[in-house]
Amino acid sequence: MAGRQGRQWRSVCKGLLLGTFLTTCTILLYCLNTMQVHISRPEVPVPYSCSHRPPKMQRKTATNSSQKAAGQSCSPKMDIMFMKTHKTASSTFLNILFRFGEKHRLTFAFPSGRNDFFYPSFFQRSQVKDYRPGMCFNVICNHMRFNVQEVAKLLPADTSYITILRDPAELFESSFHYFGRLVPFTWKIPGDDKLSEFLRDPQHYFDPEGFNAFYLKNLLFFDFGQDNKLDLDDPRVGEGIQFIAEHFQLVMLVEYFEESLILLKEALCWEMDDLLFFKLNARKGSTVSKLTPELRARALQWNAIDWKLYQHFNQTFWKKVDAYGQGRMADDVAELRKRNAAMASICIEGGHAVEAGSIQETDMQPWQPIGEKSIMGYNIKKNVDKEHRKLCRKMLMPEIQYLTELGVNLWITKLWGRVRDIINW
Ligand SMILES: *[C@@H]1O[C@H](CO)[C@@H](O)[C@H](O)[C@H]1NC(C)=O
Protein backbone atom coordinates (compact mmCIF):
# COMPACT_ATOMS: atom_id res chain seq x y z
CA MET A 1 0.00 0.00 0.00
CA ALA A 2 2.64 2.45 1.10
CA GLY A 3 4.77 1.45 -1.88
CA ARG A 4 1.93 2.14 -4.28
CA GLN A 5 1.24 5.54 -2.76
CA GLY A 6 4.94 6.31 -2.92
CA ARG A 7 4.98 5.43 -6.60
CA GLN A 8 1.92 7.58 -7.24
CA TRP A 9 3.57 10.45 -5.44
CA ARG A 10 6.69 10.02 -7.42
CA SER A 11 4.81 10.08 -10.70
CA VAL A 12 2.83 13.16 -9.65
CA CYS A 13 6.07 14.89 -8.66
CA LYS A 14 7.69 13.88 -11.92
CA GLY A 15 4.72 15.26 -13.80
CA LEU A 16 4.89 18.52 -11.90
CA LEU A 17 8.62 18.83 -12.41
CA LEU A 18 8.31 18.10 -16.10
CA GLY A 19 5.47 20.62 -16.40
CA THR A 20 7.46 23.30 -14.59
CA PHE A 21 10.56 22.54 -16.60
CA LEU A 22 8.74 22.73 -19.93
CA THR A 23 6.95 25.94 -18.96
CA THR A 24 10.21 27.53 -17.88
CA CYS A 25 11.90 26.48 -21.10
CA THR A 26 9.07 27.91 -23.15
CA ILE A 27 9.05 31.18 -21.28
CA LEU A 28 12.82 31.42 -21.65
CA LEU A 29 12.63 30.70 -25.36
CA TYR A 30 9.81 33.19 -25.70
CA CYS A 31 11.85 35.86 -23.95
CA LEU A 32 14.92 35.09 -26.01
CA ASN A 33 12.88 35.37 -29.14
CA THR A 34 11.32 38.61 -27.98
CA MET A 35 14.70 40.22 -27.49
CA GLN A 36 15.43 42.24 -30.51
CA VAL A 37 18.56 42.17 -32.47
CA HIS A 38 19.32 45.54 -33.92
CA ILE A 39 21.67 45.23 -36.82
CA SER A 40 22.28 48.31 -38.84
CA ARG A 41 21.28 47.68 -42.40
CA PRO A 42 22.35 49.56 -45.48
CA GLU A 43 19.59 51.66 -46.95
CA VAL A 44 18.42 50.27 -50.25
CA PRO A 45 15.41 51.90 -51.86
CA VAL A 46 12.34 49.69 -52.15
CA PRO A 47 11.26 48.97 -55.71
CA TYR A 48 8.20 50.93 -56.74
CA SER A 49 6.04 47.88 -57.20
CA CYS A 50 6.75 44.21 -56.63
CA SER A 51 3.92 42.70 -58.62
CA HIS A 52 4.86 39.48 -60.29
CA ARG A 53 2.96 39.94 -63.46
CA PRO A 54 3.48 42.71 -65.97
CA PRO A 55 0.88 45.45 -65.49
CA LYS A 56 -0.87 44.70 -68.80
CA MET A 57 -1.95 41.27 -67.66
CA GLN A 58 -3.49 42.61 -64.47
CA ARG A 59 -6.04 44.69 -66.31
CA LYS A 60 -9.58 43.75 -65.69
CA THR A 61 -12.55 45.39 -67.24
CA ALA A 62 -14.96 46.92 -64.81
CA THR A 63 -18.18 44.95 -64.64
CA ASN A 64 -21.62 46.49 -64.90
CA SER A 65 -22.23 46.07 -61.20
CA SER A 66 -19.59 48.65 -60.42
CA GLN A 67 -21.32 51.04 -62.83
CA LYS A 68 -18.20 52.41 -64.38
CA ALA A 69 -18.16 54.08 -67.73
CA ALA A 70 -17.89 51.55 -70.52
CA GLY A 71 -14.34 50.59 -71.32
CA GLN A 72 -12.90 52.08 -68.14
CA SER A 73 -10.71 49.61 -66.37
CA CYS A 74 -8.47 49.35 -63.37
CA SER A 75 -5.78 46.96 -62.17
CA PRO A 76 -6.19 45.19 -58.85
CA LYS A 77 -3.88 46.57 -56.19
CA MET A 78 -1.48 43.92 -54.93
CA ASP A 79 0.77 45.81 -52.56
CA ILE A 80 -1.02 45.92 -49.26
CA MET A 81 -0.25 46.87 -45.70
CA PHE A 82 -3.00 45.52 -43.50
CA MET A 83 -2.65 46.84 -39.98
CA LYS A 84 -4.06 43.92 -38.01
CA THR A 85 -5.60 45.35 -34.87
CA HIS A 86 -6.48 43.09 -31.92
CA LYS A 87 -9.89 41.48 -31.45
CA THR A 88 -11.34 42.96 -34.62
CA ALA A 89 -12.37 39.99 -36.76
CA SER A 90 -9.00 40.33 -38.40
CA SER A 91 -8.50 36.55 -38.65
CA THR A 92 -11.42 36.49 -41.04
CA PHE A 93 -9.86 39.27 -43.06
CA LEU A 94 -6.45 37.60 -43.04
CA ASN A 95 -8.00 34.52 -44.60
CA ILE A 96 -9.27 36.73 -47.44
CA LEU A 97 -5.82 38.27 -47.87
CA PHE A 98 -4.05 34.90 -47.81
CA ARG A 99 -6.27 33.58 -50.58
CA PHE A 100 -5.82 36.76 -52.62
CA GLY A 101 -2.07 36.50 -52.12
CA GLU A 102 -1.99 32.88 -53.25
CA LYS A 103 -4.14 33.63 -56.26
CA HIS A 104 -1.73 36.32 -57.44
CA ARG A 105 1.41 34.64 -56.08
CA LEU A 106 2.27 37.60 -53.92
CA THR A 107 5.17 37.73 -51.49
CA PHE A 108 4.13 38.09 -47.87
CA ALA A 109 6.35 39.71 -45.29
CA PHE A 110 5.84 37.22 -42.47
CA PRO A 111 7.30 37.13 -39.00
CA SER A 112 9.69 34.37 -38.06
CA GLY A 113 8.92 31.63 -35.55
CA ARG A 114 5.71 33.18 -34.32
CA ASN A 115 2.57 34.78 -35.67
CA ASP A 116 3.26 38.42 -34.76
CA PHE A 117 6.09 40.93 -35.18
CA PHE A 118 7.36 40.90 -31.59
CA TYR A 119 4.25 42.66 -30.42
CA PRO A 120 4.04 44.86 -28.32
CA SER A 121 7.42 46.25 -29.35
CA PHE A 122 7.43 48.52 -32.37
CA PHE A 123 7.71 46.93 -35.79
CA GLN A 124 11.20 46.72 -37.29
CA ARG A 125 11.73 45.40 -40.80
CA SER A 126 14.55 43.20 -39.49
CA GLN A 127 11.79 41.12 -37.83
CA VAL A 128 10.55 40.01 -41.24
CA LYS A 129 11.42 36.44 -42.10
CA ASP A 130 14.28 36.24 -44.62
CA TYR A 131 14.48 40.02 -44.84
CA ARG A 132 17.31 41.41 -46.92
CA PRO A 133 17.61 45.07 -47.96
CA GLY A 134 16.15 45.70 -51.38
CA MET A 135 13.86 42.69 -51.24
CA CYS A 136 10.43 42.95 -52.68
CA PHE A 137 7.37 42.25 -50.57
CA ASN A 138 3.74 42.74 -51.53
CA VAL A 139 1.77 42.17 -48.36
CA ILE A 140 2.27 42.55 -44.64
CA CYS A 141 -0.62 41.59 -42.38
CA ASN A 142 0.43 40.01 -39.06
CA HIS A 143 -0.01 41.68 -35.68
CA MET A 144 2.45 44.46 -35.08
CA ARG A 145 2.73 47.73 -33.25
CA PHE A 146 2.57 50.12 -36.17
CA ASN A 147 5.77 51.91 -37.06
CA VAL A 148 5.29 53.83 -40.27
CA GLN A 149 8.95 54.57 -41.02
CA GLU A 150 9.92 50.91 -40.92
CA VAL A 151 6.90 49.73 -42.90
CA ALA A 152 7.63 52.34 -45.56
CA LYS A 153 11.15 50.98 -45.96
CA LEU A 154 9.79 47.50 -46.53
CA LEU A 155 6.88 47.95 -48.94
CA PRO A 156 6.58 49.76 -52.27
CA ALA A 157 5.73 53.45 -52.14
CA ASP A 158 2.30 52.97 -53.72
CA THR A 159 1.23 50.35 -51.17
CA SER A 160 -2.39 50.55 -50.01
CA TYR A 161 -2.69 50.90 -46.25
CA ILE A 162 -5.80 49.25 -44.85
CA THR A 163 -7.01 48.64 -41.33
CA ILE A 164 -10.09 47.74 -39.31
CA LEU A 165 -11.68 49.12 -36.13
CA ARG A 166 -14.34 47.82 -33.81
CA ASP A 167 -16.70 49.41 -31.33
CA PRO A 168 -14.35 50.04 -28.38
CA ALA A 169 -16.78 48.79 -25.71
CA GLU A 170 -17.11 45.45 -27.48
CA LEU A 171 -13.41 45.39 -28.19
CA PHE A 172 -12.58 46.05 -24.56
CA GLU A 173 -14.92 43.28 -23.42
CA SER A 174 -13.37 40.87 -25.89
CA SER A 175 -9.83 41.85 -24.97
CA PHE A 176 -10.61 41.49 -21.27
CA HIS A 177 -11.99 38.03 -21.92
CA TYR A 178 -9.18 36.93 -24.21
CA PHE A 179 -6.12 38.57 -22.64
CA GLY A 180 -7.28 39.30 -19.07
CA ARG A 181 -5.38 36.37 -17.65
CA LEU A 182 -2.15 37.62 -19.20
CA VAL A 183 -2.44 40.91 -17.29
CA PRO A 184 -1.27 40.23 -13.71
CA PHE A 185 -3.18 43.08 -12.06
CA THR A 186 -6.47 41.38 -13.02
CA TRP A 187 -5.59 38.38 -10.86
CA LYS A 188 -6.45 40.26 -7.71
CA ILE A 189 -9.84 41.52 -8.92
CA PRO A 190 -12.38 39.80 -6.64
CA GLY A 191 -15.56 38.01 -7.69
CA ASP A 192 -16.63 35.97 -10.72
CA ASP A 193 -17.54 38.92 -12.86
CA LYS A 194 -14.12 40.53 -13.01
CA LEU A 195 -15.05 42.74 -15.96
CA SER A 196 -17.90 44.49 -14.10
CA GLU A 197 -15.80 44.82 -10.99
CA PHE A 198 -12.94 46.32 -12.99
CA LEU A 199 -15.22 48.81 -14.74
CA ARG A 200 -16.83 49.77 -11.42
CA ASP A 201 -13.54 51.40 -10.44
CA PRO A 202 -10.89 51.02 -13.16
CA GLN A 203 -8.49 53.53 -11.57
CA HIS A 204 -8.35 51.34 -8.50
CA TYR A 205 -7.36 48.17 -10.36
CA PHE A 206 -5.48 49.44 -13.40
CA ASP A 207 -1.73 49.58 -13.09
CA PRO A 208 -0.42 51.69 -15.99
CA GLU A 209 3.06 50.23 -15.57
CA GLY A 210 1.76 46.67 -15.14
CA PHE A 211 2.87 43.88 -17.46
CA ASN A 212 0.60 43.72 -20.55
CA ALA A 213 -1.52 46.60 -19.21
CA PHE A 214 -2.01 47.99 -22.74
CA TYR A 215 -4.44 45.16 -23.51
CA LEU A 216 -6.94 46.80 -21.19
CA LYS A 217 -6.85 50.47 -22.17
CA ASN A 218 -7.25 52.04 -25.62
CA LEU A 219 -5.81 48.98 -27.30
CA LEU A 220 -6.60 50.27 -30.79
CA PHE A 221 -4.71 53.52 -30.30
CA PHE A 222 -1.82 51.52 -28.84
CA ASP A 223 -1.71 49.16 -31.84
CA PHE A 224 -1.26 52.17 -34.11
CA GLY A 225 1.90 53.02 -32.22
CA GLN A 226 0.32 55.80 -30.17
CA ASP A 227 0.35 56.41 -26.42
CA ASN A 228 -2.75 54.73 -25.00
CA LYS A 229 -2.48 56.43 -21.60
CA LEU A 230 -2.93 60.04 -22.73
CA ASP A 231 -5.73 62.19 -21.34
CA LEU A 232 -8.52 62.71 -23.81
CA ASP A 233 -7.85 66.45 -24.04
CA ASP A 234 -4.15 65.97 -24.79
CA PRO A 235 -3.39 67.41 -28.27
CA ARG A 236 -1.52 64.21 -29.13
CA VAL A 237 -4.85 62.36 -29.25
CA GLY A 238 -6.14 64.44 -32.14
CA GLU A 239 -2.74 64.31 -33.82
CA GLY A 240 -2.69 60.52 -33.49
CA ILE A 241 -6.10 60.24 -35.15
CA GLN A 242 -4.97 62.63 -37.89
CA PHE A 243 -1.85 60.53 -38.41
CA ILE A 244 -3.94 57.39 -38.92
CA ALA A 245 -6.31 59.26 -41.26
CA GLU A 246 -3.36 60.41 -43.36
CA HIS A 247 -1.71 57.03 -43.67
CA PHE A 248 -4.62 54.66 -44.13
CA GLN A 249 -6.51 54.67 -47.37
CA LEU A 250 -9.36 52.60 -45.96
CA VAL A 251 -10.44 52.09 -42.36
CA MET A 252 -12.96 49.26 -42.20
CA LEU A 253 -15.44 48.65 -39.37
CA VAL A 254 -16.16 45.23 -37.87
CA GLU A 255 -19.80 46.14 -37.34
CA TYR A 256 -20.17 46.69 -41.09
CA PHE A 257 -17.87 44.01 -42.34
CA GLU A 258 -19.57 43.33 -45.65
CA GLU A 259 -19.89 47.05 -46.43
CA SER A 260 -16.21 47.39 -45.54
CA LEU A 261 -15.29 44.65 -48.00
CA ILE A 262 -17.28 46.31 -50.76
CA LEU A 263 -15.42 49.58 -50.08
CA LEU A 264 -12.20 47.57 -50.20
CA LYS A 265 -13.15 46.08 -53.56
CA GLU A 266 -13.74 49.60 -54.83
CA ALA A 267 -10.53 51.03 -53.36
CA LEU A 268 -8.28 48.19 -54.54
CA CYS A 269 -10.11 47.23 -57.72
CA TRP A 270 -10.74 43.67 -56.56
CA GLU A 271 -13.50 41.32 -57.65
CA MET A 272 -16.48 40.04 -55.72
CA ASP A 273 -14.88 36.59 -55.82
CA ASP A 274 -11.99 37.92 -53.74
CA LEU A 275 -14.33 38.92 -50.91
CA LEU A 276 -15.91 35.55 -50.07
CA PHE A 277 -15.46 34.62 -46.43
CA PHE A 278 -16.63 32.60 -43.46
CA LYS A 279 -16.48 34.10 -40.02
CA LEU A 280 -13.38 32.66 -38.36
CA ASN A 281 -12.27 32.71 -34.73
CA ALA A 282 -15.76 33.49 -33.36
CA ARG A 283 -16.54 33.00 -29.71
CA LYS A 284 -19.34 30.66 -28.74
CA GLY A 285 -22.58 32.33 -27.65
CA SER A 286 -22.32 31.74 -23.92
CA THR A 287 -19.09 33.69 -23.67
CA VAL A 288 -20.04 36.52 -26.01
CA SER A 289 -20.45 40.01 -24.60
CA LYS A 290 -23.72 40.95 -23.04
CA LEU A 291 -22.67 44.39 -21.89
CA THR A 292 -25.44 46.24 -20.12
CA PRO A 293 -25.95 49.86 -21.22
CA GLU A 294 -24.29 50.96 -18.00
CA LEU A 295 -21.22 48.77 -18.46
CA ARG A 296 -21.01 49.82 -22.08
CA ALA A 297 -20.98 53.49 -21.04
CA ARG A 298 -18.23 52.77 -18.51
CA ALA A 299 -16.19 50.81 -21.02
CA LEU A 300 -16.41 53.70 -23.48
CA GLN A 301 -15.45 56.21 -20.83
CA TRP A 302 -12.48 54.04 -19.82
CA ASN A 303 -11.40 53.69 -23.45
CA ALA A 304 -12.20 57.27 -24.35
CA ILE A 305 -9.39 57.65 -26.90
CA ASP A 306 -10.47 54.56 -28.81
CA TRP A 307 -14.04 55.82 -28.70
CA LYS A 308 -12.98 59.13 -30.24
CA LEU A 309 -10.95 57.26 -32.84
CA TYR A 310 -13.87 55.00 -33.68
CA GLN A 311 -16.34 57.86 -33.98
CA HIS A 312 -13.99 59.73 -36.29
CA PHE A 313 -13.63 56.80 -38.67
CA ASN A 314 -17.29 55.90 -38.41
CA GLN A 315 -17.99 59.32 -39.92
CA THR A 316 -15.50 58.96 -42.73
CA PHE A 317 -16.78 55.42 -43.37
CA TRP A 318 -20.34 56.56 -44.01
CA LYS A 319 -19.12 59.41 -46.19
CA LYS A 320 -17.43 56.79 -48.33
CA VAL A 321 -20.61 54.73 -48.44
CA ASP A 322 -22.53 57.83 -49.56
CA ALA A 323 -19.98 58.48 -52.26
CA TYR A 324 -20.25 54.87 -53.40
CA GLY A 325 -24.03 55.14 -53.50
CA GLN A 326 -26.27 53.70 -50.79
CA GLY A 327 -28.44 51.72 -53.17
CA ARG A 328 -25.45 50.31 -54.96
CA MET A 329 -23.91 49.39 -51.60
CA ALA A 330 -27.09 47.62 -50.47
CA ASP A 331 -27.18 45.62 -53.72
CA ASP A 332 -23.53 44.62 -53.47
CA VAL A 333 -23.82 43.62 -49.80
CA ALA A 334 -26.87 41.50 -50.63
CA GLU A 335 -24.96 39.81 -53.42
CA LEU A 336 -21.93 39.13 -51.20
CA ARG A 337 -24.17 37.64 -48.49
CA LYS A 338 -25.92 35.47 -51.04
CA ARG A 339 -22.62 34.17 -52.35
CA ASN A 340 -21.25 33.53 -48.88
CA ALA A 341 -24.38 31.60 -47.98
CA ALA A 342 -24.01 29.55 -51.15
CA MET A 343 -20.41 28.76 -50.24
CA ALA A 344 -21.45 27.81 -46.69
CA SER A 345 -23.92 25.27 -47.99
CA ILE A 346 -21.26 23.86 -50.30
CA CYS A 347 -18.45 23.68 -47.74
CA ILE A 348 -19.66 23.48 -44.16
CA GLU A 349 -20.98 20.37 -42.46
CA GLY A 350 -24.24 21.37 -40.81
CA GLY A 351 -23.93 24.85 -42.34
CA HIS A 352 -22.54 26.56 -39.25
CA ALA A 353 -19.62 26.77 -36.80
CA VAL A 354 -19.32 24.22 -33.99
CA GLU A 355 -17.56 24.10 -30.63
CA ALA A 356 -13.96 22.95 -30.46
CA GLY A 357 -14.92 19.53 -29.05
CA SER A 358 -17.01 18.77 -32.12
CA ILE A 359 -14.32 19.58 -34.68
CA GLN A 360 -13.11 16.33 -36.14
CA GLU A 361 -9.87 17.27 -37.87
CA THR A 362 -7.05 18.66 -35.74
CA ASP A 363 -6.08 20.70 -38.79
CA MET A 364 -9.31 22.64 -38.41
CA GLN A 365 -8.91 23.36 -34.67
CA PRO A 366 -8.64 27.09 -33.98
CA TRP A 367 -6.23 28.54 -31.43
CA GLN A 368 -7.87 28.92 -28.02
CA PRO A 369 -7.47 31.60 -25.34
CA ILE A 370 -5.66 30.48 -22.19
CA GLY A 371 -7.76 28.28 -19.95
CA GLU A 372 -10.67 27.86 -22.36
CA LYS A 373 -12.13 26.20 -25.39
CA SER A 374 -14.47 29.03 -26.35
CA ILE A 375 -13.42 29.64 -29.96
CA MET A 376 -15.58 27.87 -32.51
CA GLY A 377 -14.48 26.21 -35.71
CA TYR A 378 -15.85 24.21 -38.62
CA ASN A 379 -16.12 20.74 -40.03
CA ILE A 380 -15.65 20.62 -43.76
CA LYS A 381 -18.29 18.62 -45.62
CA LYS A 382 -17.12 15.16 -46.59
CA ASN A 383 -18.48 15.10 -50.11
CA VAL A 384 -17.50 18.53 -51.44
CA ASP A 385 -17.12 18.33 -55.20
CA LYS A 386 -13.65 18.50 -56.63
CA GLU A 387 -14.12 21.98 -58.06
CA HIS A 388 -14.78 23.52 -54.64
CA ARG A 389 -12.73 21.29 -52.36
CA LYS A 390 -9.59 23.39 -52.32
CA LEU A 391 -11.41 26.69 -51.89
CA CYS A 392 -13.57 25.29 -49.07
CA ARG A 393 -10.50 24.06 -47.23
CA LYS A 394 -8.75 27.37 -47.50
CA MET A 395 -11.81 29.38 -46.51
CA LEU A 396 -12.26 27.27 -43.38
CA MET A 397 -8.65 26.97 -42.37
CA PRO A 398 -7.74 28.64 -39.05
CA GLU A 399 -5.04 31.29 -39.19
CA ILE A 400 -2.21 29.34 -37.57
CA GLN A 401 -2.64 26.41 -39.94
CA TYR A 402 -2.88 28.70 -42.97
CA LEU A 403 0.27 30.54 -41.92
CA THR A 404 2.05 27.20 -41.67
CA GLU A 405 0.81 26.24 -45.10
CA LEU A 406 2.18 29.52 -46.45
CA GLY A 407 5.58 28.57 -45.13
CA VAL A 408 5.76 30.37 -41.79
CA ASN A 409 7.61 28.34 -39.20
CA LEU A 410 5.65 28.87 -36.00
CA TRP A 411 7.74 26.76 -33.68
CA ILE A 412 7.43 29.08 -30.68
CA THR A 413 3.69 29.47 -31.01
CA LYS A 414 3.30 25.72 -31.46
CA LEU A 415 5.60 24.76 -28.60
CA TRP A 416 3.66 27.11 -26.37
CA GLY A 417 0.45 25.38 -27.51
CA ARG A 418 1.92 21.93 -26.71
CA VAL A 419 2.96 23.00 -23.24
CA ARG A 420 -0.51 24.40 -22.65
CA ASP A 421 -2.01 21.09 -23.74
CA ILE A 422 0.26 19.16 -21.40
CA ILE A 423 -0.38 21.31 -18.37
CA ASN A 424 -4.00 21.64 -19.44
CA TRP A 425 -4.12 25.43 -19.21
C1 LIG B 1 -23.46 44.40 -68.84
O1 LIG B 1 -24.32 45.20 -69.59
C2 LIG B 1 -24.55 44.71 -70.89
C3 LIG B 1 -25.37 45.75 -71.65
O2 LIG B 1 -26.01 46.66 -70.80
C4 LIG B 1 -25.25 43.37 -70.80
O3 LIG B 1 -25.49 42.85 -72.11
C5 LIG B 1 -24.38 42.42 -70.04
O4 LIG B 1 -25.03 41.17 -69.84
C6 LIG B 1 -24.04 43.01 -68.67
N1 LIG B 1 -23.08 42.15 -67.97
C7 LIG B 1 -23.21 41.81 -66.72
C8 LIG B 1 -22.10 40.99 -66.17
O5 LIG B 1 -24.14 42.14 -66.01
Ligand SMILES: *[C@@H]1O[C@H](CO)[C@@H](O)[C@H](O)[C@H]1NC(C)=O
Ligand atom coordinates in the same frame (compact mmCIF):
# COMPACT_ATOMS: atom_id res chain seq x y z
C1 LIG C 1 -21.82 56.03 -37.11
O1 LIG C 1 -22.31 56.87 -38.11
C2 LIG C 1 -23.66 56.67 -38.44
C3 LIG C 1 -24.01 57.52 -39.63
O2 LIG C 1 -23.60 58.83 -39.45
C4 LIG C 1 -24.55 56.98 -37.21
O3 LIG C 1 -25.90 56.72 -37.52
C5 LIG C 1 -24.08 56.08 -36.07
O4 LIG C 1 -24.79 56.40 -34.91
C6 LIG C 1 -22.60 56.24 -35.83
N1 LIG C 1 -22.17 55.27 -34.84
C7 LIG C 1 -21.38 55.57 -33.84
C8 LIG C 1 -21.06 54.47 -32.93
O5 LIG C 1 -20.95 56.70 -33.65
